Amino acid sequence: MPLSNQHHVHGLAMRTHPGLVTLLICAALAPDAAAQTTVNDLKAPSSPAVTILGTSPTTIEQPDTPQAVVFNLASSIADAGGIPQNYAMQVTPYWLRSQPELLFSSYIRPTIAQSIARSFAVSVATADWTQGTGKSAEDLGSRLAVGFGTVVIPGSLDPAYDTIAKGIQADNHKLIDLLRAKSDAPKTAEPRLAALKVAAAEQRKQFEAAKEVDVLVRTYVQLSETEGAIARINADVARMVSDLDAQITPLQASIVKRTLDLQKLNVKRLGLALSVAGAWSGRSPNDVIGRTASERLGLWFTPSYKTQIGGTSGSSDEAALSSRALTALGVVRYLSDRTDGSNAWDVGGRLVFEISGSIAVSGEAVGRWNDGNSAEESTWRAVGIVETRLADNAYLFASFGRDFTEEEQERSLVSIIGINFGFGKKPTVTLDQ
Amino acid sequence: MDDEKKAISVPVANGPVGLTIMIGEGQLGASTVFRGNQPLVRGGVVIADLNLGDGAKLRGTNIVVESIVNDISTHTNRMSVTYVVSNNGRRLTPVVVPHVVTTEGQLCRFQTSITFTV
Numbered sequence: 001m002p003l004s005n006q007h008h009v010h011g012l013a014m015r016t017h018p019g020l021v022t023l024l025i026c027a028a029l030a031p032d033a034a035a036q037t038t039v040n041d042l043k044a045p046s047s048p049a050v051t052i053l054g055t056s057p058t059t060i061e062q063p064d065t066p067q068a069v070v071f072n073l074a075s076s077i078a079d080a081g082g083i084p085q086n087y088a089m090q091v092t093p094y095w096l097r098s099q100p101e102l103l104f105s106s107y108i109r110p111t112i113a114q115s116i117a118r119s120f121a122v123s124v125a126t127a128d129w130t131q132g133t134g135k136s137a138e139d140l141g142s143r144l145a146v147g148f149g150t151v152v153i154p155g156s157l158d159p160a161y162d163t164i165a166k167g168i169q170a171d172n173h174k175l176i177d178l179l180r181a182k183s184d185a186p187k188t189a190e191p192r193l194a195a196l197k198v199a200a201a202e203q204r205k206q207f208e209a210a211k212e213v214d215v216l217v218r219t220y221v222q223l224s225e226t227e228g229a230i231a232r233i234n235a236d237v238a239r240m241v242s243d244l245d246a247q248i249t250p251l252q253a254s255i256v257k258r259t260l261d262l263q264k265l266n267v268k269r270l271g272l273a274l275s276v277a278g279a280w281s282g283r284s285p286n287d288v289i290g291r292t293a294s295e296r297l298g299l300w301f302t303p304s305y306k307t308q309i310g311g312t313s314g315s316s317d318e319a320a321l322s323s324r325a326l327t328a329l330g331v332v333r334y335l336s337d338r339t340d341g342s343n344a345w346d347v348g349g350r351l352v353f354e355i356s357g358s359i360a361v362s363g364e365a366v367g368r369w370n371d372g373n374s375a376e377e378s379t380w381r382a383v384g385i386v387e388t389r390l391a392d393n394a395y396l397f398a399s400f401g402r403d404f405t406e407e408e409q410e411r412s413l414v415s416i417i418g419i420n421f422g423f424g425k426k427p428t429v430t431l432d433q
Numbered sequence: 434m435d436d437e438k439k440a441i442s443v444p445v446a447n448g449p450v451g452l453t454i455m456i457g458e459g460q461l462g463a464s465t466v467f468r469g470n471q472p473l474v475r476g477g478v479v480i481a482d483l484n485l486g487d488g489a490k491l492r493g494t495n496i497v498v499e500s501i502v503n504d505i506s507t508h509t510n511r512m513s514v515t516y517v518v519s520n521n522g523r524r525l526t527p528v529v530v531p532h533v534v535t536t537e538g539q540l541c542r543f544q545t546s547i548t549f550t551v
Contacts, residue, residue, distance in 0.1 A: 064509070092508070100457035100513040100529045104478045107459025107506065118508070165461055165505075169477050172463035172501035172540075179542060180499065184470070252434055252540070255503065260538035262461070262505045 044300040048147025048279035049123035050088045052298045057125065061089040066096050083126055083142045083287050090123040108161070108266065112152060119151040129283050141286050143295065147279030155269030155306065164258055164265070171255050175248065182244040189237050193230060200226040270325075275302045294338045301332040327352040331366065345369045348381075358389035368404055379404045435541040437532045441516065445488035445549045448521035452547070454480040454498055457513040457529075462502035464514070468494075488520055491549040500543040502532070510534045514543045 045051035047060050061076075063069045069091055076084040094117055110118060127143040203226055207219040277300040282292040309324040333346040348366030355361065365382045383401035390396055456462040456478045464480055466473040473496070474483055485491060502512045510533050517527045532541050 095508050098457075098511055098513060098529075098531060099459065099509075100455070100515050100531075102457055102459045103455065104459055104461050104505070168461060168503055169463040172503070173465060173475055175501055176463070176465050176499045176542075180467075180470075255501075255540055256538050259461070259503045259505055259540065262503075263507050263538060266505065266507050 044149055044275040044277040044302040045147075045279075046149065047088060047090050047123045047125070048149050048277045048298065048300070049090075049125035049145040049281075050147075052147060052279035052281045052296050053125050053127050053143055053145045055086060055088075055125065055127045057086045057088040059088070060123075061087075063089070063091060064095060069096065083144070083284070083289075085126060085128045085142065088123065088125040090121055092119065092121040094118045094120065104165075108157060110154065115154050116150050116152055119149075119154070121149050123147045123149070123279070140283075141288070142284045143281060144284060144289075144292060145279055145281035147277065147298075149275065149277035151273070151275050153272055153274040155273035155304075156271040158265045158268065158270060158308075161262065161265050164262055168255055168258050168262070171251060175251055175255065178244055178248050178251065182241055182248065185237050185240045185244065189233050193233055196226055196230050196233070200230065268325075270306050270308065273304045273306070276300065277302075296338065297334075297336040299334040302329065304329040324356065325352075325354040327354070329364075343371050345371075360387050361385070362387075366404075435532060435534055435539060437514075437530055437541055437543045439528075439530045439543070439545045441528050441545060441547045442550050443518045443525060443547055444551060445491055445518070445520050447487065447489045450485045450488050450491055450549070451482045451519040452480070452485055452496075452498075453482055453515075453517040453519070454500070455515040455517075456500065456502055457515055458509055458511045459506050460502050460512050461505045462500055462512075462514075464498055464500040467497045467499065482519065488549065492551055493549070495546055495548040498543070498545045498547065500545075501540055502543060503540050504534050504538055510537065510539075512541055514545070516545060516547065518547070 050057060050060065061072050063072045069089075072089060076087050076089075080087075106114065107118075123146070125145045125147075129140045129143045131138045131140055200223060203219055203223040207216065207223055210216040210219050277298075279296075279298045281295045281297075283295050284292040304327055306325055306327040309326055328349060328351055330349040331346060334343070335346070336343045346366050346368050348364060350362055350364035352360055352362040361384075363382075363384045365380065367378065367380045369378045381401065381403045383399055383403075385397060385399045387395055387397040452466070454464050454466070454476070456464070461478065463475070463477055465475045466480065466483060473485075474480060485496065498514075498516065500514050502514065504510055504512065512532045512534065513529050515527050515529045518525045530543055530545060532543070534541055
């Protein structure tokens, strides 16, 4: 989410114009929604309907069952008494249903057709349509948008992926054996315990019935020995279970950690990748759906190529996740605004150098060609970004360069021959989302 | 760790009986088939057409399939293990045991007992 104006609203931002230094300090980190992509972002938007509207809903509903989709829509419409405002929902139809026949091998290495089908997502979003600001604002109706996005080519897995997966499977078998041994531990002692308990009951009867002193002493000794044997077996079982737990707990933790590493590697794919997205928005005067007129149309084609620098990561999950990588990201974007008759094609690219798992440097250049009724001439933007991860949800970034228009330069963190600093919750250049 | 237990009864006729075990939802996992305490086979995401023997000898006995499924999917926390018994080359109705982990990256132990009946 590079250079989006939403980054203004969080953390600390410092803008340096020639001869002018402005320091902006904002009170709080932005909500998650503030990290939504804008139409100017280089990546295909994760929720195209929201992007084409240019809004920042507080949440994007992502129901994962057909029932949840219906319930979500019905309750949102009922709550709003009509078209819900600032509402956004995204569904991936393939994942709305259980897929018991989808095997691991197909999931991680899909064909192009499978990738398109499994990643195809539909998004819808709404926003209030007003004219003017403040008390003089006039409610004209609603703005609606629908969009889609899909990954055509997902890229290749890190060579370490298969090695880690095989290691997990081997440890799964160890875990199965340990868990069975743990549940079997009391059972292995059961026959001996049962025999001893029968003997103890008999000896107790004899002891209680004994009248002779020597019989009393003998049965007491026998009973004590039997009860001692029962206690020793119970202690042995408890020790065995404890020993097994001492093996099970760390093994399980290790499996979970490597499973999460596989999730990360599944997202940090290498090689050629291609994402496609599109969205349409319209305006409904007085919320009358039948009178909805087209507003904007957007299409995004985002090819990329990512390679590790310094060879492959081998079998280590840590090495695979922290290795240096170079990514070339391209964009072909079409934006049409029916309200002013303008059409724009953006073509450009970005080069991202991930120096480590937490530091990235990138540079991007995008040309914009306007046609139709647009009053603006063709223009361009060129930006450099340095970004480092301070913590799981905090990033420090610096950017410099120029944006497409004067207006965008004012709104965004990019300025002519300027430099900007800010803290954000989301990475601006990480390509793995 | 999550746990999913299931007991299935499968009527079998005389003739060869086979078992296929599939871990679905794109998840990773491994399974071991036990007869008593004896492991019959250890496998990965799919154990295909494991020959269990003749139906006449299997009736009245049971096997236990132990699977550990790992939530490697970035799309879903659903898991499933599908058991398909075949008898004389004919596939009987598959039994799907589903589960949903609540924590990302978690694992689930599936223990399914399959009893062969008349």
